[in-house]
Amino acid sequence: MTTADRLTMSLGEAMFTQRAIRRLKPDPIPDEVMRDIMEAAIRAPNGGNTQQWHFIVVKDADTRKKLGELYHEAWWAKRKDQGIMGPEDIPPGKNSTRSAMRLANEFGDAPVMVLICALSRGGSGGIIPSAQNLLLAARAHGIGGTIATLHAVVDERVHKLLNIPDTAEIVYCMPLGYPRGEFGPVTRKPLEEVCGLDRWDNPYK
């Protein structure tokens, strides 16, 4: 049986319920499931099929702990750039920021983290679709996660921790695991608000 045969969830269900899952169980992800997820990730469209990407699946407990600490530092560095110095500065109603803050606290407990890297700095555009392939395959296996980014303040240390060449760029750092909550539904603005027919200002209905 191939990876494609194992990803049997309907595409519609996967796409419409694959929301950011930030509360993860520590239960390990079986190796064969992780393999399917990565096989799907590398099937993504990419610039000229030159596959200017490299992925790192982080499972080692000590490495996850260190990466978790660096992610926490990076998350708060990003908030400080926005003038948010602590939890008390997060505006009321900003639930996704609070949820992301909790993820920053718990990041190191995710059973797997995947780093998506571009082979050259500035080369992220051509490899971004692999993140969505990865998340959809994970969803089909009942595994959640989210796209997350790091911050320049930890970049050199993450390169060193994971032996990433200086020439490569860390694009995303994605925690994965079985969800503590529920998947989906994904909520977005109505299509006619964000899509035009034949021109920008003719709402697509």
Ligand SMILES: Cc1cc2nc3c(=O)[nH]c(=O)nc-3n(C[C@H](O)[C@H](O)[C@H](O)COP(=O)(O)O)c2cc1C
């Ligand atoms: C480029 C990009 C960067 C993101 N960075 C983070 C992040 O650092 N931390 C986080 O918790 N979520 C991150 N997200 C997830 C988004 O916050 C999430 O997709 C968005 O809030 C919509 O939520 P939903 O997918 O659950 O509907 C990122 C998403 C994208 C596309």
